[in-house]
Amino acid sequence: MPVEINPNTLIVGGGIAGISAALELANAGNHVYLVEREPSIGGHMAQLDKTFPTLDCSACILTPKMVEVGQHPNITLLTYSEVEKVDGYLGNFVVNVRKKARYVDEEHCTGCGICIEKCPFKVVDDVFEAGLGKRKVIYRPFPQAVPKYPVIDTENCVYFLRGKCKACQIFCPTEPNSIDFEQEDELLQLEVGNIVVATGYDLFDVGKIPQYGYGRLANVFTSLEFERMVNASGPTDGKVVLRDMETAPESVAIIHCVGSRDENYNEYCSKVCCMYSLKFAHLIHERLPDTEVYNCYIDMRTPGKGYEEFYRRLLNEGTHFIRGKVADVTDVARIPQEEGKIVVQVEDTLIGKQRRIPVDMVILSPAMEARHDSREITQLFKMGCDFDGFFVERHPKLDPVATMTEGVFIAGACQGPKDVPDTVSQGAAAAARVAGLISLGTVMVEPVRASINKEACSGCRICNNLCPYNAIIFHEDLEVSEVITALCQGCGTCVAACPSAAINGAHFTNDQVFSQIEGLLWDVRATNGQERKPEIVAA
Amino acid sequence: MRAIRVMCSGRVDPQFVLKALKEGADGVLIAGCHPGECHYVEGNIKALRRFILLKRMLAQLGVEEERVQLVWASASEGKILAEAVDKMTEQVRALGPLRWQETVLSGNGQWVEATPVLEEV
Structure with a gap:
């Protein structure tokens, strides 16, 4: 069955997965719409300091790619935007995107940053600086942000709260003025042929494990906080310090597997x-x-190119490795040496002893989790997700970037926890799959589809709501339902439900299945009712 | 154990189960992916819904509960499926053969198509 492919592609998520998919497609000459929820692309990788195992500076390798995305003639960058609705099917999706108001006119803003400088108010930056640093109320998440246009945080802006200030507008040097307090959300409708979903991950909320003391003990940090702290452009200029922002710790404990490999989380x-x-x-x-x-x-899990070597390097650097799950992190001292320290209680399983390690600083390494709203995202794009909320691929080994909905692909940590190299490969893989479809122009889709016999359809509409892909429409005038073949994935739910047996599921028709049952049971059928070995049929 | 492949547990029409029982099967096991992990979004939930109705009907026909079972076992969980089949085989063996003619068809020896009964479901 032939379907035409629109050569434009929508990529949802501007992290490293979305960036690599967008660049692959755009460099191959295809138009890409890159939609990102935050004011800048870059995602989690932009927050990191170094990347293992080579210790490249994360921003140094990521920002050139971000700039390339920002300047690419084939990429339409829609930051501070969210996908609201997806209609259509492989090759012919219609997507509604809400471009939230930045209150900065992108056409005239030069990105000089004077408004940020002059803004008199600061708030704690919970997103980019992980709560460790502050930002202005009109802000750019970080200096290398792409696009360079700032955004006004209306929840904290004094003008939006009390109607006074306008410092940013007064000092804006562009002509006409780029600050526009009247700006409204823009609703865009995009027509695309394929969609790549690369929405990334959330970090496990370490507050869910109270015995690790996060929030209660000042010097317990999360990995993202430490990542910002150790970053030369971060809130402490790269100095490793305690929560008082000046004292260097004399001892640090790093706790692995916080919220992962744990039945409770x-x-x-x-x-x-x-x-x-x-x-x-x-x-x-x-x-x-x-x-x-x-x-x-x-357990130390370091599979990957150069990873085990990195572990060996650390063994030689004098790190103390303690094999055991930490039971408790406390400030209650039992001996004088523990006074004023944080005590990490852990069983060292290699020597078979309980240990209490007094340290100045504790870093928790929380698990990567699916986005808190991943279930809504699956509804939007009609994908599946597993119990943990990660998106389900078409085949776990042989088709890791496609989903069961044709024309919708996934890449990066939204499919499962993943490091940067794997994420980049998946982004490129998804792009390759999309480029393949685009270059074909017209594709044949699998013939396992349902079809409705109009003569037999009674118009009861039972099938209409059953279809998980909304592939069945109802003709009011004819009072019959019809399957949109391009949307149908052939699951057969409607076929089993039709009370008039008017729906035919190609290759799995009722007659075919009945004949199979008869064929399978031909020998027992002959002896029906007599003593014999029990038989079970599994469907 | 004799297997019939369908695209999704949501494709299992209760007629298939009745047909198999009528044709001489002593039990039918419906295997689907776990709820929430359906490749077709929610086919298994629909299978579960139908299964509950079917069980109610089978009880009225006098077919023991153990003869038709639903198990969640995804493609990589061969062990779970094997265990379910083993357990069910034991249960059905204890019950003995299903005498469709005597149990279901009021003993008059006349075959009645199961389909009209189903349409009321």
Whole structure:
């Protein structure tokens, strides 16, 4: 069955997965719409300091790609925007996007940043600086943001709250003025042929594990907080310090598997935590050579190119590795040496002893989790997601970037916990799949589809609501339902439900299945009712 | 154990189960992916809905509960499926053969198509 493919592609999510997919497609000469929820693209990778195992500066390798996306003639960048509705099918999607008001006119703004400088108000930056630093109320998440246009945080802006200030507008040097307090959300309708969903991950909320003391003990940090702290452009200019922002710690404990490999939270292994915990240990050794670093791990999982070598390097750098799950993090001292310290209670399973390690700082390495709203995203794009909320691929080994909905692909950590190299490969893989469809122009889709016999259809509309893909429409005038073949995925739910047996599921028709049952049971059928071995049919 | 492949547990028409029982099967096991993990979004939920109705009907016909079962076992969970089949085989073996003619068809020896009964469901 032939379907035409619109050569434009929608990419949802401007992290490294979305960026790599967008660049692959755009460089191949296809038009791409890149939609990002935050004011800048870059995603989690932009927040990181170094990337394991090579210790490249994360921003140094990411920002050139971000700039390339921002300037590419084939990429329409829609930041601070969200997808609201998706209609259509492979090759012919119609997508509604809400472009939220920035209150800055992108046409005239030069990105000079004077408005940010002059804005008199600061708030804690919970998103980019992970709560460790502050930002202005009119802001750019970070200096290298793409696009460069700032955005006004209306929840904290004094003008929006009390109607006074306008400092940004007064000092804006452009002509005409770029600050536009009257700007409204823009609703865009895009026509695209394929969609790549690369919405990324959330970090596990470490507050869910109270015994680890986050929020209660000042010097317990999350990995993202530490990542910002150790970053030279971060809130402490790269100095490793305690919460008072000046004292350097003399000893640090890094706790692996926080919220992962734990039946109470997430059973899965989050894959990247061992490696970034090792990276943290290395960075602490580098900045504070006299500081003792304890890595408390369950199992050291370092599969990947150069990863095991990195672990070996850390073993030689003098990190203390303690194999055991941490039971408790407390400030209650039992002996004088523990006074004023944070005590990490852990069973060292390699020597078979309980240990209490007094340290100045604790870093928790939380699991990667599916986005809190991943279930709504699956509804939007008609994909499946597993119990953990990660999107389900078409085949776990042989088709890892496609979904069961044709024309919708997934890439990056929205499919499962993943490090940067895997994420980039998946982004490129999804782009290759899309480019393949585009270059064909017209594709034949699988013939396992349902069709409705109009003569037999009674117009009861039972099938209309059953279809998970909304592929069945009802003709009011003829009082019959019809399957839109391009949308149908052939699951057969409607076929089984039709009370008039008017729906035919190609290749799995009622007659075919009945004949199979008869054929399978031909030998027992002959002896029906007599003593014999029981038979079970499994469907 | 004899298997019939369908695209999704949502495709399992209760007629298939009745047909198999009528044709001499002593039990029918419906295997689907776990709720929430359906490749077709929610086909297994629909299978579950139909299964509950079907069970009610089978009870009225005098077919023991153990003869028709639903198990969640995804493609990579061969062990779970094997265990379910083993367990069910034991249960059905204990019950003995299903005498469709005597149990379901009021003993007059006349075959009645199961389809009209189903349409009321």
